[in-house]
Amino acid sequence: MIENTKINKLQLYILTVVTGSGSSMLYGIGTHANQDAWIVVLISMLGGMSLILLYCWLLKLFPDATLFHMFENVFNKYLAKIISFLYVLYFAIIASHVIGDITTLTSLYILSETPPIIIEIIITLIAMYGVFLGIETFARFGILVFIFIVPLIFFFFIGPILSNQANFEQLLPILENGWRPIFKESFPLIFTNPFGEIIVFLMIIPYVTNNQKVLPVALLSMLSIGILFLTITVTNIVTIGPKFIEISLYPTIQAIRGINILNFIQRVEGLAVFLFLILNYMKIMIFLFAAATGANIVFKTNNYRKYIIPISIVVFILSHLSIQDVVLHLYIDTHIVPYAIGLPFELGFVILALGVYYIKELLKIDKKPKAVK
Amino acid sequence: MKRIIILILVVIFSLSSLTSCWGSRELDEMALVSGLAIDNHPEGYEITVQIMLPRVAASEQAASSLATRNFSEHGESVFQTIRRLIRRLSRKAFFSHCQVIIVHEDVAREKLFEAMDFFFRDPELRSDAVFLIAKDVKAKDVLSVLTVMDPVSGVSINKILQAMQKYFQANRDMNFHDVVADILADGIDAAVRGVTVKGNLEKGKKYEDIQESEPVAYIVIEDLAILKEGKLIGWLNEDDIKGYNNLLGKIQNAIITVPCSDTNFYNLETRKIKTKYKVIEEDGKVKVKVKINVTATLGEIGCNIDITDDKEIKRLQKIFEEEFVTNAYRTLEKLQKEYKTDIVGFGEEIHRQKPKLWKNLKDDWNKHFETLEVDITSNVKIDKTGKNTNNPLNKYLKK
Numbered sequence: 069m070i071e072n073t074k075i076n077k078l079q080l081y082i083l084t085v086v087t088g089s090g091s092s093m094l095y096g097i098g099t100h101a102n103q104d105a106w107i108v109v110l111i112s113m114l115g116g117m118s119l120i121l122l123y124c125w126l127l128k129l130f131p132d133a134t135l136f137h138m139f140e141n142v143f144n145k146y147l148a149k150i151i152s153f154l155y156v157l158y159f160a161i162i163a164s165h166v167i168g169d170i171t172t173l174t175s176l177y178i179l180s181e182t183p184p185i186i187i188e189i190i191i192t193l194i195a196m197y198g199v200f201l202g203i204e205t206f207a208r209f210g211i212l213v214f215i216f217i218v219p220l221i222f223f224f225f226i227g228p229i230l231s232n233q234a235n236f237e238q239l240l241p242i243l244e245n246g247w248r249p250i251f252k253e254s255f256p257l258i259f260t261n262p263f264g265e266i267i268v269f270l271m272i273i274p275y276v277t278n279n280q281k282v283l284p285v286a287l288l289s290m291l292s293i294g295i296l297f298l299t300i301t302v303t304n305i306v307t308i309g310p311k312f313i314e315i316s317l318y319p320t321i322q323a324i325r326g327i328n329i330l331n332f333i334q335r336v337e338g339l340a341v342f343l344f345l346i347l348n349y350m351k352i353m354i355f356l357f358a359a360a361t362g363a364n365i366v367f368k369t370n371n372y373r374k375y376i377i378p379i380s381i382v383v384f385i386l387s388h389l390s391i392q393d394v395v396l397h398l399y400i401d402t403h404i405v406p407y408a409i410g411l412p413f414e415l416g417f418v419i420l421a422l423g424v425y426y427i428k429e430l431l432k433i434d435k436k437p438k439a440v441k
Numbered sequence: 442m443k444r445i446i447i448l449i450l451v452v453i454f455s456l457s458s459l460t461s462c463w464g465s466r467e468l469d470e471m472a473l474v475s476g477l478a479i480d481n482h483p484e485g486y487e488i489t490v491q492i493m494l495p496r497v498a499a500s501e502q503a504a505s506s507l508a509t510r511n512f513s514e515h516g517e518s519v520f521q522t523i524r525r526l527i528r529r530l531s532r533k534a535f536f537s538h539c540q541v542i543i544v545h546e547d548v549a550r551e552k553l554f555e556a557m558d559f560f561f562r563d564p565e566l567r568s569d570a571v572f573l574i575a576k577d578v579k580a581k582d583v584l585s586v587l588t589v590m591d592p593v594s595g596v597s598i599n600k601i602l603q604a605m606q607k608y609f610q611a612n613r614d615m616n617f618h619d620v621v622a623d624i625l626a627d628g629i630d631a632a633v634r635g636v637t638v639k640g641n642l643e644k645g646k647k648y649e650d651i652q653e654s655e656p657v658a659y660i661v662i663e664d665l666a667i668l669k670e671g672k673l674i675g676w677l678n679e680d681d682i683k684g685y686n687n688l689l690g691k692i693q694n695a696i697i698t699v700p701c702s703d704t705n706f707y708n709l710e711t712r713k714i715k716t717k718y719k720v721i722e723e724d725g726k727v728k729v730k731v732k733i734n735v736t737a738t739l740g741e742i743g744c745n746i747d748i749t750d751d752k753e754i755k756r757l758q759k760i761f762e763e764e765f766v767t768n769a770y771r772t773l774e775k776l777q778k779e780y781k782t783d784i785v786g787f788g789e790e791i792h793r794q795k796p797k798l799w800k801n802l803k804d805d806w807n808k809h810f811e812t813l814e815v816d817i818t819s820n821v822k823i824d825k826t827g828k829n830t831n832n833p834l835n836k837y838l839k840k
Contacts, residue, residue: 176564181464240793308618311625325567326618335537335567 074277077285079207082214083354084269084289089218089296090351091169092262094344095401096319097301098253102310103239105253106301112254113294116263120286122418123270129425131280135270136365142421142428149366151417156362158413160379162265163355164386165405167191170348171391173318177341184391191345192384195352199360199376203275206353213350217343224340225299225320227327228307236306257402260410262293267414271358317394356380471535475509476595477570478580479556481547485517486556489581490526490534491595507648508592511584519559536565540595542617543573543580543636549666549673560617568618571599574666574673576635583636585646586658594660598636601662608694624671628788628799628806632685635664635676669782669807677772684772687733687765687819688785690716696740699764702839705743709761709823712736718787720794726814727798729787733765733819739826745838749830758821765819773815783810 075083098108130138135155139148167188175184198206228234243250256264269286273279304319307326313319321337328334357372359379364372390397476491491509512529516522526534548556560566575583588597602615615633623631638645638658645658665677665685677685686692697709719730739748739757747753776782788806792799802809832838 179464180564186463237793241796244796309622309626312618312622322568326569328569 073202073204073275075204075207075272075275076277077282079210080269080272080276080282081285081289081292082210083207083272083350084266084286085292085296086210086213086218086347086350087268087354088262088266088289088293089221090262090265090348091166091344093297093300094169094173094318094320096304096313096316097258097297098250099310099314099319101249101253102244102314103241103305104243104250105305105310105313106239106298107243107250108254108258109294109297109301111250112258112263113290113297115254115259116266116290116293117287119264119266119414120283120290122415122422123267124283124286126418126422127270127273127282128280129422132274134274134361134365135267136362138270138421139417142424152362152366155413155417156359156366156379158409159268159271159355159359159362160383161386161409162268163195163352163359164383164390165401166348166351166355167195167383167387168390168397170345171387172394172397173321173341174345176318177321178338185388188384188387188391191349191352192380192387195349195356196376196380198349198353199356200373203272203357206350206357210350213346217347221340221343221347222296222299224324224327224336224343225296225303227329227333227336228303228323231326231328233326233328234303234306235309238306238309239302256406256411260406260414262297263290264410264414266290267418268354268358271361272354317398356383359383466535470532472530472532474534474536474539475593476541476543476584476598477536477539478543478545478575478584479519479548480545480580481551482515484515486519486522486548487513487515487581488519488522488526489513489584490523491584491593492530492534493538493593507587509594511581513581519556523559536563537567539566539570540593540599541571541573543575543583545575545580546577546635546666546673548580549574549633549668551672553668553673554671557621561621566617569616571602572615572617572620572633573598573636573662574633576637576664576666576676578638578642582638582642582646583660586638586642586660587645587648587656588660589656598660598662601660602634605662606692609696620668623784624668626786626789627803628783628790628792629786630670630782630784630807631668632677632784633666633668634662635666636660636662637664667776667780667782667784669780674782675780677775680768681772681775684768684770685785687714687769688716688731688772688817690714690733697737697761697764699760701744701746705839706741707743707746707757707760708739708741709821710738710740712738712825718790718794720791720798722795722798727791727795727802727809728814728816729790731769731815731817733769733817735761735765735819735821737761737821737823737825739823742832742835743838745832745835747831747835748826754823758823761821761823762819765821766817769817769819773817777811777813781807781811783807787813787815 096105098105101108126138130141133141136148136152139151142148143151171184171187171191174187175182179187198209266286273282276282300320304313304323307323308316308319312322316322321340324340325337327336356376356379360372360375363375363379364370390400473493474490475493478489480487480489489511491511493509494507512526514522514525514529516525523534542560544553544556584594586594588594591597591600620631620633623629639661640656640658642658645656663679665682666673667675667677683695683697686695692714693712695711695714697711698706701707713736715734717732717734719732721728721730742748746757748757776784783806787810788799788802791802
């Protein structure tokens with residue numbers, strides 16, 4: 069069933085951070101909260117941390133199990149199969165979404181004449197190859213990404229401020245329209261993506277050594293993601309301004325375009341797009357991996373690799389459908405995915421599973437005294 | 442053995458298919474645009490692009506022939522016209538290195554927004570291009586004037602603006618992005634620098650002009666266009682710009698001149714101007730207190746004054762403080778009475794400091810701005826005097 073490969077805590081941390089900081093940092097976060105977007109990030113981060121607590125609670129009840137094994141324990145056999153299968157689809161949809169995001173970005177900024185389908189095919193093929201090699205391999209790739217690329221990306225985020233074009237007054241006034249727009253933006257939109265997507269790690273937990281003590285690591289990675297997003301959001305607001313963020317498709321890239329340090333480091337957005345692309349590979353690979361191992365559990369086979377190709381084909385087709393129309397893609401991203409996919413899969417089923425588990429426990433306690441009699 | 446053969450095949454396949462030639466463009470085959478001008482035309486717009494000629498720039502004959510050529514086309518919309526240029530250029534114009542965008546004042550009066558959308562939408566165009574409005578001359582003529590210090594006039598204009606921002610008063614760095622950010626923001630309207638051509642324009646376009654020891658035509662950055670709700674409504678002259686800059690407080694280096702007798706002047710080089718705003722509410726009415734803090738170096742003394750004396754320096758500081766305040770008031774009055782437009786951003790300050798108050802004023806801010814009470818004070822500190830203290834010829838100067 070589960071192969072005897074292990075990743076350590078550092079690798080888990082890196083995978084979490086890289087996954088969390090995937091495609092969503094290209095889009096502005098909390099744009100409708102205008103200059104208060106950074107508060108949205110902080111609140112969503114707290115939401116993400118509470119999610120981690122919830123997941124770890126579940127993990128404590130079922131040690132060494134994936135999410136799907138937990139469902140099998142809690143629900144009846146067929147219901148567990150159906151929910152698990154839906155989760156496989158969910159992982160595939162998120163993977164296809166990320167592919168769609170970075171394909172649109174790449175074809176807009178750096179490969180404008182290459183047909184998008186070519187970019188998608190290449191991305192999917194490489195991600196497939198990574199998943200085929202297994203989690204240990206791409207966890208090690210994650211370290212490489214983390215050492216070289218995350219600091220660079222971080223530099224791209226503070227670069228616009230270093231370029232002397234920041235106007236920190238744009239952060240004022242704080243809480244102009246009260247708390248309502250902030251909560252509206254953070255839940256469910258930012259709460260589900262990027263923070264909620266961490267649920268994918270319930271599929272990877274059994275591969276982690278000593279996996280009962282992951283709570284501090286998970287919380288730390290949430291904090292790191294939060295800091296990363298806080299930096300982007302503040303940079304975007306103080307450099308290109310809240311009004312401009314609202315009409316930009318990729319405000320982060322817009323801010324990076326403004327980097328000009330001493331007339332020496334400038335015009336770096338091509339490099340930035342390329343680095344975002346590499347960073348997002350991690351996310352695609354993790355979700356593909358989760359989908360493949362998930363299918364392996366659902367169909368009770370013993371090798372997840374045979375599911376990689378069919379799932380990748382589905383992912384590829386979905387991503388190709390999603391990039392046909394940028395406006396529709398954005399609409400689905402902000403209006404449908406958080407409600408229809410994000411909330412039930414990242415929060416709903418987990419709470420349901422916990423609830424059913426405790427109801428069963430209660431019933432057991434009720435039954436026990438009778439059995440003694 | 443089999444493994445090695447497969448490996449070699451994979452390497453050959455990858456090498457030949459992944460050279461990333463798809464849509465590649467060589468540098469010498471690109472039409473690099475260094476400047477862009479938009480004029481009015483009965484049909485819509487007339488658009489002029491200035492193309493750098495890399496072949497000329499790279500070769501030895503660079504000094505003896507023109508480094509750029511201008512191409513014009515007209516059409517109904519900006520994008521259509523730009524693509525129409527392909528008929529003349531034989532390739533697609535490449536906008537990533539565009540240094541300057543010049544719009545004619547008539548276009549700015551009538552349809553600036555309509556003309557500008559393309560420049561945001563197109564991912565090639567960068568927001569660091571300088572945005573200017575051509576005054577009295579056609580925008581294409583500004584690009585046609587040959588410049589001496591830089592062979593490419595688009596680059597030259599950009600450099601003039603950068604240098605002015607650093608060492609000369611009366612300029613606010615205005616790239617494309619800043620203009621739109623100001624138009625979008627609540628409580629501030631945009632202001633854009635004007636550009637014009639002085640001298641003999643017809644001769645200035647010819648190559649012989651560069652060979653004259655004194656250029657017959659040259660580009661001048663002057664005046665400031667006021668864009669009320671995105672439409673040009675008038676100009677501020679150089680004197681008014683001083684006051685505008687003082688109110689804005691973003692200028693580091695400006696030369697301030699005050700007469701000390703009929704023909705002589707004190708000159709001050711400011712090193713830092715920082716303007717602070719304080720919004721106060723007095724029985725239902727908004728009042729803005731502005732304080733202009735200046736740190737400066739003494740630049741030139743034309744009258745007899747003993748600056749080693751602390752009292753005299755204090756007196757000098759007072760004179761300059763008055764100058765700053767009167768300049769600011771004069772500009773403010775012009776903005777309030779004549780143009781009825783807030784290009785300084787008083788509204789923005791009220792928005793930031795008193796968001797609740799702003800909600801009532803927001804809808805017709807420019808109307809409220811007309812009657813806004815503003816209280817301007819200034820504080821000048823002359824803390825450096827250059828190499829000397831007193832003028833060496835002090836005793837020969839008039840009191």
